Amino acid sequence: MAAVSVFFLTSAARAAGTIDYSGSISIGIGILQAGASHAFEKKTGIKFTSIDTAGSGKGIKALLQGKASLAGLTRPIAPAEKARNLVAITIGYDTLGIFVHQNNPVKNLSTAQLKGIFTGRITNWREVGGENAPIAATIEDPNGGRAAVEMLRKIVMGGAPYAKGLKQIESPLDQLKHTARTENGICVVNLGIFPSLDPAFGKRLKVVMMNDYAPTPDNIASGRYPITIPLQLVRESPPRNEERQFISFMLSKEGQAIVNKHFVPLQKGH
Incomplete structure (x- = not known):
């Protein structure tokens, strides 16, 4: 029960207008640090206070523990993760x-x-x-x-x-x-x-x-090259406004142009 209390305190303490990211290094370095976080902050005023590239599995754990508000995942989301009210949105392919x-x-x-x-x-x-x-x-x-x-x-x-x-x-x-x-x-x-x-x-x-x-x-x-990997942003359901806005930004023309720098955006064959 104590662990649950810590989770809610951590979530409640997160400042409005901020996002804490944890997860995939591809998304963290190749998308967020490659221009998405700066462009999004300039557009909305919402700031990424941390970008932790600990890996997909650790990112999901950080999200569930309230240590992150957005996770990056480069594998299909597991049924057990969906059951924890997590939602994955694909923003491109690697x-x-x-x-x-x-x-x-x-x-x-x-x-x-x-x-x-x-x-x-x-x-x-x-x-x-x-x-x-x-x-x-x-x-x-x-x-x-x-x-x-x-x-x-x-x-x-x-x-x-x-x-x-x-x-x-x-x-x-x-x-x-x-x-x-x-x-x-x-x-x-x-x-x-x-x-x-x-x-x-x-x-x-x-x-x-x-x-x-x-x-x-x-x-x-x-699909001729056989290893296609989804680039997914994972959030809790229901989402905070900050994460909802960032995902919408990444699905926009401007966000997809950033994905296209190093990855395959959604409009190219998917």
Whole structure:
């Protein structure tokens, strides 16, 4: 009962005219910090007092605990979350990009090959057309609630467990930096955060095709590139006015133009 009381006190104490965000790094960095929070504040006077990119799972927990008023989610909302009076609104689409070092000759991986790498069945690049070198794959904590590892496991790996011993790096930006330093490295992270990476690292990376398709907006929208990820804003029901206004802003022409900087907006094939 005490925990419930804390929740209501925290919610009631939140200042009018403010929003506290927690959740997906793609939405936090690639949308909010890429212009949406500033444009929305300029338009309405409503200010984002915090943008916490702790990941989708932790964002939902923060919302339920009253520590955030808006969460970012890059996986389908779970039935148990809907049952807690949470509502998810899709504002665009992202995908998972397969990143390797620029010197890696591999240009394309099939779903089966990618599954083999992350389940541990494939351990050398020569097994997928590359050099004779051990594959150095990195992932985020498989149990940390990050949407990328959950979606990779569901869509590519068919629910199979990750191989034991894979190097775990919590931040997807740090995964990209590690892969840029590691000629036999590979990581699979949200493509939309790549523009936020320091160009000194970005120029040492390349994106690999999957099943002969590159993750272009047209291939993502059509489903030819198989890993499509919804970008969702999650709020409580009924919503506060501040969150309702921000979601309406993100669905507007101005908001969708911001989504279009790094992601696929709703009007492109969805």
